[in-house]
Amino acid sequence: MAHQVKFEQLAFWLNRVGAVFTVGFSVVFLVMLGASAGNHRAASLGGARLVTYYVPGFIAYGVMAAGFTTLAITLVVRRETGLLKRLRLSPLPTWVLLSSIFVSTAIVAVVQALLLLVIGRVAYHVPLPASWPALVMAVVVGIVSFSAMGVAISTVVPNQETAGPVTSVVFFVLLFLAGLYFPVPAGSGLAKFSNYLPVRHLILAMDRPFDIPRGVSVWAWHDLAVVALWGAGATLVALRRFRWSPHRA
Amino acid sequence: MNLALRVAGLAKSYGSLRAVDDVAFDVERGEVFALLGPNGAGKSTTIEVLEGFLRRDAGTVEVLGVDPGDPRRLPELRTRIGVVLQELAVEPYFTVRQVLERNAGIYPRPRSVDEVIDLVGLTEKRDAKIKRLSGGQQRRLDIGLGIVGNPELLFLDEPTTGLDPAARRTTWDLIRHLASEGTTVVMSSHYMDEVEALAGRVAVLSRGRVVALGTTATLGGRDKGEARIRFTLPDGAAVSDLPIPVSRVDGDTVEVRTANEVDALHALTTWAQQRGASSLGLRVTRETLEDIYLTLTGSGVDEPARSES
Numbered sequence: 001m002a003h004q005v006k007f008e009q010l011a012f013w014l015n016r017v018g019a020v021f022t023v024g025f026s027v028v029f030l031v032m033l034g035a036s037a038g039n040h041r042a043a044s045l046g047g048a049r050l051v052t053y054y055v056p057g058f059i060a061y062g063v064m065a066a067g068f069t070t071l072a073i074t075l076v077v078r079r080e081t082g083l084l085k086r087l088r089l090s091p092l093p094t095w096v097l098l099s100s101i102f103v104s105t106a107i108v109a110v111v112q113a114l115l116l117l118v119i120g121r122v123a124y125h126v127p128l129p130a131s132w133p134a135l136v137m138a139v140v141v142g143i144v145s146f147s148a149m150g151v152a153i154s155t156v157v158p159n160q161e162t163a164g165p166v167t168s169v170v171f172f173v174l175l176f177l178a179g180l181y182f183p184v185p186a187g188s189g190l191a192k193f194s195n196y197l198p199v200r201h202l203i204l205a206m207d208r209p210f211d212i213p214r215g216v217s218v219w220a221w222h223d224l225a226v227v228a229l230w231g232a233g234a235t236l237v238a239l240r241r242f243r244w245s246p247h248r249a
Numbered sequence: 250m251n252l253a254l255r256v257a258g259l260a261k262s263y264g265s266l267r268a269v270d271d272v273a274f275d276v277e278r279g280e281v282f283a284l285l286g287p288n289g290a291g292k293s294t295t296i297e298v299l300e301g302f303l304r305r306d307a308g309t310v311e312v313l314g315v316d317p318g319d320p321r322r323l324p325e326l327r328t329r330i331g332v333v334l335q336e337l338a339v340e341p342y343f344t345v346r347q348v349l350e351r352n353a354g355i356y357p358r359p360r361s362v363d364e365v366i367d368l369v370g371l372t373e374k375r376d377a378k379i380k381r382l383s384g385g386q387q388r389r390l391d392i393g394l395g396i397v398g399n400p401e402l403l404f405l406d407e408p409t410t411g412l413d414p415a416a417r418r419t420t421w422d423l424i425r426h427l428a429s430e431g432t433t434v435v436m437s438s439h440y441m442d443e444v445e446a447l448a449g450r451v452a453v454l455s456r457g458r459v460v461a462l463g464t465t466a467t468l469g470g471r472d473k474g475e476a477r478i479r480f481t482l483p484d485g486a487a488v489s490d491l492p493i494p495v496s497r498v499d500g501d502t503v504e505v506r507t508a509n510e511v512d513a514l515h516a517l518t519t520w521a522q523q524r525g526a527s528s529l530g531l532r533v534t535r536e537t538l539e540d541i542y543l544t545l546t547g548s549g550v551d552e553p554a555r556s557e558s
Binding site: 007010080245246 | 300302332337339342347352394398
């Protein structure tokens with residue numbers, strides 16, 4: 001198992017484009033947005049500085065990028081090149097094969113979250129979370145649920161060529177609707193629509209441990225429940241549709 | 250007799266498509282055995298059942314004495330077989346050595362990684378990124394991954410499809426070398442020359458059935474040496490005048506198939522001499538393996554592509 005996780009990590013970091021896309025994006029975004037708009041104070045955040053909103057937002061982004069986009073693309077590429085099938089036909093137990101992929105995904109998400117916390121603290125004086133357990137809870141629920149969604153969407157992508165575009169477009173549209181880049185005012189039409197989607201809820205669940213908005217519980221049970229529900233639905237789809245072998249023309 | 254493979258009455262359908270129907274053959278240990286047939290003939294489906302990847306609908310299958318359809322014994326069987334897929338299943342970002350080390354770690358009694366690298370002729374490229382290798386080098390690495398677990402039986406599914414001629418030759422040399430070491434090889438191919446160059450015995454599949462089974466030398470009565478004599482009827486002669494039995498007539502052209510070409514030619518030329526004909530446009534040919542293959546499988550095969558698993 002450790003042997004496999006080690007190689008999964010190696011595979012992730014050796015693929016520089018993938019690593020930059022997943023980890024680099026969130027760091028670069030935080031730095032850029034923090035530098036340009038970070039000191040603005042938003043009324044919708046109770047007058048808090050925008051950058052304090054970006055740190056949890058990009059932690060959520062990192063969790064979703066690792067679980068959804070990167071995992072989905074990895075699975076499609078490995079399925080279509082025969083790598084999944086080849087390992088399936090080796091003596092490696094299926095649970096080791098799959099769980100090493102999931103554990104590796106989680107490691108990437110956690111490394112990224114720590115990186116963002118440190119950069120936010122050092123560069124922009126963003127306070128560390130008020131509640132670590134609440135943050136860990138949100139990260140765990142996020143990774144598990146979005147990994148399930150990543151597996152689910154990998155089953156509907158037919159080939160390697162479309163894996164990147166399909167997952168990225170879906171992902172960025174979801175992010176935009178969910179107000180990752182700019183706070184979405186509560187009660188607006190956009191907020192109502194994205195209430196049915198998991199992305200906004202994960203961002204909100206990440207905000208709460210940082211005490212955003214102020215004066216409410218750090219545990220965002222409702223938001224976490226919505227994310228978990230999506231995760232459960234995705235798991236059903238994944239279990240029904242997952243396949244090992246490539247599509248052949 | 251020490252069998253590596255025993256297959257009898259094997260059947261597998263995808264929906265209403267009978268991909269494999271009543272397939273039977275045995276493979277002895279140390280043999281190189283080929284499944285030959287056009288696309289959609291059932292080669293890959295047969296191999297996938299033998300590998301334990303697909304469940305069969307009917308029939309008996311024993312791989313190294315183990316039923317691959319038995320989930321309790323499959324993990325042990327997988328340590329004893331090697332698999333090379335049609336796809337080049339190699340990760341682009343690793344080096345040759347890294348990916349071999351990774352896979353060696355999965356098996357209980359692997360070959361040494363250096364030995365495999367030498368064997369597949371990638372000594373110079375051992376620390377090169379896989380994406381920098383040529384197609385032929387990637388295929389040899391792919392076969393290296395198939396043998397790193399030190400298998401008793403190696404499955405090769407169309408090992409040279411898509412390779413250029415030079416890469417095909419080096420891949421053939423590698424397969425011959427593995428066979429000479431005693432590894433049993435079961436391969437599929439739709440290339441005649443490949444099967445003739447590598448395999449001792451061959452099963453020809455067409456539309457999910459075995460239509461011929463034997464050594465490449467005896468396939469389809471090839472060893473009986475039946476010759477085809479073709480000639481043009483001399484002016485004023487009728488087919489009924491000929492001294493030997495005729496197989497086919499096409500306008501003026503006559504074809505005679507015979508096991509005894511010496512007697513047939515003698516009778517024919519004597520007959521022509523007596524009639525005062527000086528030329529018959531004689532051609533004597535023999536069936537190639539390709540002719541036999543096309544006869545057996547029916548040319549212009551147009552079948553639905555193999556279904557998903």
